[in-house]
Amino acid sequence: MxxxxxxxxxxxxxxxxxxxxxxxxxxxxxxxxxxxxxxxxxxxxxSTLGADAEGLMRIITPKLDPIRYKGQAGKIAVIGGCREYTGAPYFAAISALKIGADLSHVFCTRDAAAVIKSYSPELIVHPVLEESYSVRDEEKASVCAKVLGEVNKWMERFDCIVVGPGLGRDPFLLDCVGEIMRQARESKIPTVIDGDGLFLVTNNLDLVKGNTLAILTPNINEYKRLVEKALGCEINDQDASQQLASLASRIGGPTILRKGKTDLISDGLTVDEVDIFGSPRRCGGQGDILSGSVAVFSSWARQRLAIVEESYKLSNVNPMVLRSIAGSALLRKAASFAYANKKRSTLTTDIIDYLGRSLEHICPAN
Amino acid sequence: MxxxxxxxxxxxxxxxxxxxxxxxxxxxxxxxxxxxxxxxxxxxxxSTLGADAEGLMRIITPKLDPIRYKGQAGKIAVIGGCREYTGAPYFAAISALKIGADLSHVFCTRDAAAVIKSYSPELIVHPVLEESYSVRDEEKASVCAKVLGEVNKWMERFDCIVVGPGLGRDPFLLDCVGEIMRQARESKIPTVIDGDGLFLVTNNLDLVKGNTLAILTPNINEYKRLVEKALGCEINDQDASQQLASLASRIGGPTILRKGKTDLISDGLTVDEVDIFGSPRRCGGQGDILSGSVAVFSSWARQRLAIVEESYKLSNVNPMVLRSIAGSALLRKAASFAYANKKRSTLTTDIIDYLGRSLEHICPAN
Incomplete structure (x- = not known):
């Protein structure tokens, strides 16, 4: 809808x-x-883009061609992973590869790096973030500059970055990540913000205000905090679409994907709904798949915007909305396949295993 | 062709x-x-060797015989793996084993070793390389000598070494690896050079000049840098074969395998093309499989050169060219099988899973 x-x-x-x-x-x-x-x-x-999410994915997803070379199908980076959390950035980064990105990086703390690397040799994991416990107060400025330098060496190579999966809430680390977000914005890199990235942004809306290349992907609790902070009111589920559009408009710039029984997506001008049946399982980590999925479609949708507009007889379509619709639809499809197979036992890794089959089901590669 | x-x-x-x-x-x-x-x-x-790559593989691949003992089917070492990169050396080393080598070693930094070991208990991983951040300036000479000593203890046991997968670009580490390459050359060990090994070699062509036992395996970007450095011009795709032969001749010694839609192989005297259908997926890591694959065929082709020359009524065939053709053909075959199964979701580990089946398909073990 x-x-x-x-x-x-x-x-x-x-x-x-x-x-x-x-x-x-x-x-x-x-x-x-x-x-x-x-x-x-x-x-x-x-008429609706969200209601035709599968048709939209068929348009956005690029053909595979042997003359293309490594990187052209997408280079993604996830900023996340700390001493406590290592699964979330892995889920986001591996999902991007399984959907079809060519390269997937993770920028995380040293403690997290060895573990994330060990989950999969397919990821490129940079142990560059630092948490407060490993940095003295007088070193903080120089360490933050060093972290920023390490990430910036790579920044312009990425088609999209995902900020937040498994980031944790260490104040020093979040300060550094805020600077990384500013740098991504300056470099015009689309940025998906999830998990603890949303905690950071909710407390500092200026980080995303006016950034039309940002996508926020809050779950119900993250959304509640955003609404309270930006609109100063409670969630209104009776008029959820309108409140979402109001929130997106108030923040001004980012597209917001509100996760729920159905996913609602708004850039403040339009609201789309993706209601493909997913899974009733609510195991942790599905939001991380979503952020990786949106990131891949982010790199694809940019090149295919004109074709979408022509196909749907639309103009001025916001590519961030397209990415969000496609990313949401693919996760839901994969979750439904995984649930049909694993039922209550369905885990996030099971859903990731179905990402490729789901995309193939919707738009066969050849 | x-x-x-x-x-x-x-x-x-x-x-x-x-x-x-x-x-x-x-x-x-x-x-x-x-x-x-x-x-x-x-x-x-x-006539063409590259066009009959599968026939060539059937000739090169040794029969398995119960009287043979451990090591006779190939002892490979990969020099690579640092704080940032652990997947690439794993891909190269495990590919060698999956194709049929008996032993596969990795020489990497301490940070990388535990992670690479965790990917597979099949590999022998030596944590001997050092990066600048862990070495004081005044220690560098002695540390480099120690690194060289650790690697040299093993050098003469190897049938082929692969230099570069996941090596990184730390200047001190690259200096040490340059010394390892010199030692391999003195010991007449065939050496496949890929990834950051090509970065090292491009900046110091003397490392491979005149080394007929070296094989360089550049992708499009690495090839571009080699052409600029050695020939002082841009890539000429209209006459790719001739430019490749010119490049190989200018460097003088090494065989070059230029990866692309089709793989071109030249030692400066001949150019072969391997155009077996592979996969349109360009996920990172396929080049590492190739280097491991070439390394295995390197140890096999040496023993079977006379039979190849007799079969094709040729003389003075360069065994490095044979290795490159066979290594390329096997990767492409495995990639095509993996892609047929996994489509857009194909990852490097999926291709590795098909290496054995691909070789069995071409030349059954019994």
Whole structure:
């Protein structure tokens, strides 16, 4: 379901024109678009990108061609992994490879690196982050600069970075990661923010404000904190789509993918819903797969935006929304396959095992 | 396709005689052999070793015989693996075993050793290399001598060494590895050079100049740097075979295997092409499999050279070329099997799983 919604807080005339264009252009489900400021309530019927998530994936996913060389199908990096958490960054990084990225890096602390490396020889793991316990106060500035230097050497090679899986909440580490996010933004690298990355961002919204290349992927609790911080109110499940659009608009820039029974995606202008059946299992780690999945489609969608717009007779489609829809749909598909096989016993690694088959099921490689 | 090409830079009369011999001896595809210096353009028809890569593998691969003992089917060592990279040396070393080598060693840094050991109990992993961060300036000479001593204890036992997978670019470590390469050369150990080993060699061509027992296996970017450094020009894809022969001739000694949509192999005198269908997936790590594969065939081809020459009615066949053709063909075959099964989700470990089946498919063990 794709809803074009009122941005309750601030509605520009260009948004209003775009909404009118969509009303004219599209058929499909019914929704209200409330226009405040200069607007009036408009009852609109829209066709949907989210409802055709599989069709969208078929358009976004690039053909494989023997003349292509290593890296052209995607170079991803995950910023995460500390003394406590090593599974989450692994899940995100290996998911990216299993979906079809060529290279997947992890930037983590030294303690985490050996463990993450041992999960898989396919990942390139950089032991460069530092936590407070290993750094004296007087060293912090120089250590942070060194960390930033180590990551920056690589930054421009990446098509997308994922910030947050297994990052932990060490204040010094989070400060350094905030600087990495600023650097990614300067370098115009799309950035998916999940887990403890959302904790960092919720406490410092300026890190993502105005960054249209950022995607936030909160679960229910992370979303609750974001709503409280940015909108100053409680979650409103009765009008979830509108509240999500309001939140995205208030933050201004990032696309938000709200995970739940169905996934809702908004950039503040539109709301899409992905309701492909997934799995009733809620084992930890599925959000990490999602972040890796969105990252891969991020590198693919950029090249295929014009074809999507032509196929759906749309203009000004936000590529970050496309990435989020495709990433969500693939995870849900893989989760449904894994659950059909493993039932209550389904784990995140089982779902990862189905990522390739799920994508092949939707858009065969040859 | 096997082309006997002009060596643009320097063509000896012995080369000219050999080319004439080949022209007389062989049937097959057509190519021009330009002879400068004392030569004239000759239109020649050649039969091909690369085009019959599977037949060649059947000749090179030794029969398994219960009377043979451990080590006779190949003892390989990989020099690589540092704080950042552990997957690459593992891929190269385990590939050698999976193809049929009896023993596979890895010489890496201490940080890398525990991780590489954890990937597989099949490998013998020596934590002997050192990176700058763990060595004070005044210790460097003695540490380098110690590293060299540790590796030299083993050197003469190996049938082939692979230098470069996951080596990293630490200057001190590369200096030590340069010394290891010199020692291997003195000991007449065939040496496959890939990855960061090519970075080292490109910046110091003397390390391989005149070494006919060296094989360089550059991908497109590594090849570009080699061409710029050795020939002082850009890549010429219109006349790729000739440029490769020129490059090999200019460096003088090593065989070069240029990886790409098809693999081109030249020792400066001939160019072979291996175009067996592989996989359109370009996930990182496939080059490491190739280096391990070439290393195994390196230990096998030496014993079977006379049979190859007799079978193909050739003389003066360069065994390094045979190794490269066989190594390339096996990787491509395994990649095609893995891709048929895993499609976009194909990873390097999946390809490694098919190495044995691919060789069995080409030349059954019994």
């Amino acid at each position: 794709r809803l074009c919604l009122e941005n309750c807080m601030s509605v520009s005339s260009s948004l209003y024109r775009r909404q009118l264009f969509l009303v004219r252009s599209l058929g499909g489900c019914c929704c209200w678009v409330h226009m405040e400021g200069g607007g009036t309530a408009v009852k609109a019927r829209f | 096997r082309l006997c090409l002009e060596n643009c830079m320097s063509v000896s009369s012995s080369l000219y005689r050999r080319q004439l011999f080949l022209v007389r001896s062989l049937g097959g595809c057509c190519c021009w052999v330009h002879m400068e210096g004392g030569g004239t353009a000759v239109k020649a028809r050649f």
